[in-house]
Amino acid sequence: MNWPINWTDLFNATLPVTVLEVAALLVLVVDLAVLRKASESLRLTVAAVLGVAGCWASLNYLLSAQSGGYSVDGQTILAQTGQGVFLQTGILVLTALTLLLLFGTKFTRNPGEYVAVILFAASGGLLVVAARDLVVIFTGLELLSLGLYILTAFAKSNEKSAEGALKYYLFGGMSAAFMLFGFSYFYGLTGSTNIDQIQFAIAQQGATPLLYVAWICVVAGLAFKIAVVPFHLWAPDAYEGAPAPAAAFIASVSKVASFALLLNISIAWFVPSAIEGHHAAVELYLSSVFHTWQPLLYILLLLAAASMLVGNLAALAQTSVRRLMAYSAIAHAGYILLGVATYQHYAGSGSAFDVALTQWHGLSKSTFAVIFYVVTYGLTTIGAFGVIGVVEQETGSDKLEAFSGLHKRNPLLAGVLLVLLLSLAGIPPLVGFWAKFNLFAAVLSESAGLIPFVLVALAIAMSAVSLYYYLRVLKFAYVVEPAEGAENIKVHPVVLAVLLVIAAAVVFLGCDPGVLGM
Numbered sequence: 001m002n003w004p005i006n007w008t009d010l011f012n013a014t015l016p017v018t019v020l021e022v023a024a025l026l027v028l029v030v031d032l033a034v035l036r037k038a039s040e041s042l043r044l045t046v047a048a049v050l051g052v053a054g055c056w057a058s059l060n061y062l063l064s065a066q067s068g069g070y071s072v073d074g075q076t077i078l079a080q081t082g083q084g085v086f087l088q089t090g091i092l093v094l095t096a097l098t099l100l101l102l103f104g105t106k107f108t109r110n111p112g113e114y115v116a117v118i119l120f121a122a123s124g125g126l127l128v129v130a131a132r133d134l135v136v137i138f139t140g141l142e143l144l145s146l147g148l149y150i151l152t153a154f155a156k157s158n159e160k161s162a163e164g165a166l167k168y169y170l171f172g173g174m175s176a177a178f179m180l181f182g183f184s185y186f187y188g189l190t191g192s193t194n195i196d197q198i199q200f201a202i203a204q205q206g207a208t209p210l211l212y213v214a215w216i217c218v219v220a221g222l223a224f225k226i227a228v229v230p231f232h233l234w235a236p237d238a239y240e241g242a243p244a245p246a247a248a249f250i251a252s253v254s255k256v257a258s259f260a261l262l263l264n265i266s267i268a269w270f271v272p273s274a275i276e277g278h279h280a281a282v283e284l285y286l287s288s289v290f291h292t293w294q295p296l297l298y299i300l301l302l303l304a305a306a307s308m309l310v311g312n313l314a315a316l317a318q319t320s321v322r323r324l325m326a327y328s329a330i331a332h333a334g335y336i337l338l339g340v341a342t343y344q345h346y347a348g349s350g351s352a353f354d355v356a357l358t359q360w361h362g363l364s365k366s367t368f369a370v371i372f373y374v375v376t377y378g379l380t381t382i383g384a385f386g387v388i389g390v391v392e393q394e395t396g397s398d399k400l401e402a403f404s405g406l407h408k409r410n411p412l413l414a415g416v417l418l419v420l421l422l423s424l425a426g427i428p429p430l431v432g433f434w435a436k437f438n439l440f441a442a443v444l445s446e447s448a449g450l451i452p453f454v455l456v457a458l459a460i461a462m463s464a465v466s467l468y469y470y471l472r473v474l475k476f477a478y479v480v481e482p483a484e485g486a487e488n489i490k491v492h493p494v495v496l497a498v499l500l501v502i503a504a505a506v507v508f509l510g511c512d513p514g515v516l517g518m
Contacts, residue, residue, distance in 0.1 A: 017127055019054060020119050023058075024116040027115050028113070028116050054119055055095050059092045062088055076132045078131060090256050091125045091253050092122070095118060098249045101498060104494075105244070106393065107244075122144075123143065125254070127140030128144060129257060129261070132196065134195065135193050142176060152238050160237070164241025179218055179222070183218065185213060189205075189210055189214065219303075226255065226259060226262065227329060228307040232330045244389025247385050248384075249382075252378030262337075306334070311462075313465065315466070319400055321400060336377075338443060339370040342451075342452050365442035365445060372435055372438060376435050382502065383502035386498065386502070387417045390489065391489060401476065409486060418477070425470045429507075431509040434509075438513075
């Protein structure tokens with residue numbers, strides 16, 4: 001397709017991404033050219049500060065710009081919506097917090113390269129959130145994914161890091177192939193790579209067998225990115241082997257970007273209200289096309305149920321806190337996917353269609369609940385991995401026993417761990433409770449029938465199971481006495497301040513979730 005490019009509009013629309021990439025290049029230049037012979041601690045401090053400054057500059061432009069996105073011939077390539085700005089803000093804040101957790105770490109002698117890779121990966125995440133074209137989506141997704149593979153392997157002296165990165169890369173390559181294959185079929189079926197145009201074309205043409213093949217391929221690729229069963233096998237090894245800040249980045253920023261992509265695609269393709277200015281197409285879509293998606297949406301519901309079951313039950317058997325967090329992440333992906341799939345499944349029945357566009361910037365209750373959940377989960381998970389990283393660095397292990405007597409060895413660190421794990425379990429009044437409550441309530445209010453009721457009941461039951469394995473960690477931290485001769489755990493002041501801020505934010509957002517629009 002020959003696109004007339006307006007370079008000024010394109011530059012304005014991609015400036016937040018460009019700022020991050022320029023910051024990454026600046027970090028490399030300063031680290032390798034100016035501070036090459038300086039101490040590792042100084043190099044790490046400068047690299048982290050420059051990275052945070054890059055995130056701040058990108059966020060400042062994002063919140064102040066009025067670009068409105070980028071379109072060509074009436075087709076939106078990059079969208080600047082309230083939903084997108086909120087998610088991009090989340091990515092930038094979570095990236096900055098990840099960089100601040102680098103202070104005091106000793107897993108790499110190449111801090112400049114590490115920070116640069118994080119910034120490049122985050123820029124890919126920003127692109128994924130804004131993209132409305134399959135080519136741009138794939139470009140941003142691979143920029144994010146390649147950065148994650150490298151970050152996982154960055155602890156060069158750790159064999160588990162290399163093993164986790166290799167598995168992550170191999171599974172990621174296969175998932176990218178499936179997704180690209182599905183994208184190519186969508187282009188072949190509709191003659192367009194724009195996701196809105198694809199929906200309109202399908203509404204006019206009706207479904208074909210190739211449509212099912214294309215969607216299944218895309219689902220397989222996206223399911224890997226969000227680590228849902230049975231595409232989750234890479235997650236435990238990657239979470240265990242990656243450096244703690246990298247694991248935090250994978251569990252937070254990657255999740256936000258991947259679910260943002262899933263929401264963008266599902267809203268554009270499954271929700272009739274996404275078609276603007278084509279009322280006849282809406283009726284056609286409701287009457288003859290939407291029901292062809294039903295079996296495929298049942299697959300999403302099945303993946304959500306399997307992830308909740310496997311993630312929570314497998315976490316019960318873990319002695320490594322990192323692997324426990326990995327299976328916990330799989331379970332949380334199942335909860336979030338339940339919100340995505342249930343709303344899309346019932347959007348054509350009338351109930352959800354009637355209440356659509358009544359919430360924040362035209363979002364349904366379920367969609368906003370999903371966004372709230374994934375952002376607050378990312379914030380909580382970064383803090384949890386920050387605590388795990390400190391304990392592991394001081395004790396040399398991430399096993400449950402390493403947390404023994406944490407409340408005596410570092411009371412503040414133990415307090416942060418208590419708040420974050422209870423939030424992940426969904427205990428009120430912490431933000432994790434409201435994330436789950438709003439998601440489950442939205443699923444029940446926007447859908448009808450037995451299926452959503454059963455799945456929400458399953459999710460609540462699995463949340464009770466999750467409380468048990470989170471309490472196991474807290475038992476070692478608060479009940480089990482430290483080993484004889486165990487020294488106090490020291491924390492870098494910057495890392496401790498960041499962890500305390502995260503814990504305070506989790507408490508504050510739980511007491512007043514309306515700050516984020518709930």
